[in-house]
Amino acid sequence: MATLGDYLIVSGILFAIGFAGVMLRRNLIIILMALELMLNAANLSLVAFSRFHLRADGLPAYKAQVFVFFIITVAAAEVAVGLAIIVALFRVRQTTHVEDISTLKF
């Protein structure tokens, strides 16, 4: 059987992949996708802890799964708004490359 540590390690590797994606990639859409990977890594460790920490009646701690539900909802709203901003930006600048969008850069 896989232990809690295995799930946490897998979740940590997924988070590191998403983080590296945000730092290394220069395309705004890919950066949004990497953000989704990081949110999902957090979800995986929440669900693993929910299954590990049983309630007194022997069922998983469902509080964590309610939290995952909230995270998925917020992520969906975030993607919708983020993509709308990217489309608005693309109509003005014809690019989704972060290095072409440096007007506010100090």
Next chain:
Amino acid sequence: MSSILFWIFALLMLVFGAGVIINRNPVASALNLVVSFLGLAALFMSLDAYFVGIIQVLVYAGAIMVLFLFIIMLLDLRAEKLRRINWVASVGGTGVALALLTQIFYVVANFKAAQQPFLPLARSTVDDVHSIGALLFSAYNLPFQIIGVLVLVATVGVVVLSKRELP
């Protein structure tokens, strides 16, 4: 679920997750992300979280990925041209990600509870959708309504952003 299935789905998720950030073509990245999310949904099911697994497939692999693919094809993004690599950002990003990974390995290795196997679940007369729904509408009713307002605000915001006449 047996250990072999766990490692198959974990490996599937990680390999395609890495594919998301390696591919130069945005469409290929989006399709890699779908497979990664499906592997993650299988891991959720292996943790007896069937509701979260189904939501993962429906919302992420369904709705969000359709949105991503629609925007990529609407903007007609091609594979990125190779640009001059910013070495400071690349080395810094990889370095911080590796440091984070080392820390996580160290913490999990020293975390006693992480080595114990999962205890078997008690037999239950209600399924997990019932339990989560009951919790959502009793103890977490206020956050649930706030999240509803958030989704409404996001919807209105997206409509305003896409309708506005840009100078």
